[in-house]
Amino acid sequence: MSKKHKQHHDEHIDESWLIPYADLLTLLLALFIILFASSQVDSKKYEQIMRSLNSAFSGGVSFFEESTVVPVVTAPSSETKKKDEDAKSEQQELQGSPEQQEQIKKETAELQELKQKLDQYIADNNLSTQLETKLTNDMLMITIRDNALFASGSATVKPDAQKLAVTIGDMLTQYPQYQIEVAGYTDNIPIKNAEFETNWDLSAKRALNFMKILLQNGSIGPDRFRAIGYGEYRPIDTNDTADGRSKNRRVEVSILRTVKEPTTIGATGN
Structure with a gap:
């Protein structure tokens, strides 16, 4: 009886080696995960993996708590470099050089000063329904309704409007570095009289x-100016109503920037 029991005990397989083997496999798996994570550029994901592993093995191995593995940052590809360079170039083009930025700042201050003078003149003379100023990234524009300047169908400047033109001219002498465009516009109602055959002729003459x-004003250089007529082809309002046509009939005096801003300032006048 004792002999049989002894033989049965000898035939039992010793499985104690499985424990260190399982630990070894676990460590190898963790090592491969670390190697995979360390080869990635995204360091945030690497840190997340480390935290997850620390949590999983908090009851056993503490190797991960003070790991000295440094994530390997791969060099950017030539395509990525080109995209970065293009983006930087585009940003620099939009912002301009430091000299251009300084010039833009200087011109903005000057044109804002001129705009304030014009707005004050408009307010003092109750001309808010006839004149409007607007500062953009391209220019300071003075818009004058045609009924403030001309009789219907005429290009002769009214006496009161001549005083306005003289005042504007006096202000412009203080800013000799800017080019000035004077543009005429009409509505789409055809005109044909002894003096003008088309709206082109009328707008250009005005x-x-x-x-x-x-x-x-003799202090203003003629080389700074140009006059142009747009006729009916650049309306700012509908030509289907009397009020809209009235807004479209106008003269615009534009003081042009020498350096354009990358974005619209958004300053408007009354």
Whole structure:
């Protein structure tokens, strides 16, 4: 009886080696995970994996708590470099050089000063329904309704409007570095009389006549000016109503920036 029991005990397989073997496999798995994580550029994911492993093995191995593995940052590809360079170039182009930025700042201050003078003149003379100023990234624009300047179908500047032109001219002498465009516009109602065959002719003549009054100030160089007529082809409102047509009939005096801003300032006048 004792002999049989002894033989049965000898035939039992010793499985104690499985414990260190399982630990070894676990450590190898963890090592491969660490190697995989360390080869990735994203360090945040690496830290997340470390925290997860620390949590999983908090009851056993403490190797991960003070790991000295440094994530390997792969060099950016040539395509990525090109994209980065293009993005930087585009940003620099939008912002301009430091010299351009300084010039833009200087011009903005000057044009804002001129705009304030014009707005004060408009307020003092109750001309808010006839004149409007607007500062953009391209220019300071003075818009004058045609009924403040001309009789219907005429390009002759009214006497009161001549005073306005002289005042604007006097202000412009203080800013000699800017080019100035005087543009005439009409509505889409056809015109045909003894003096003008088309709205082109009327708008061009109105712009030219107003510009001539500005040039009566001898301190303004004629080389700074140009006059142009757009006729009915650049409306700012509908031509289907009397009010809309009235807004479209106008003269615009634009003081042009020498350096354009990358974005619109958004300053408007009354």
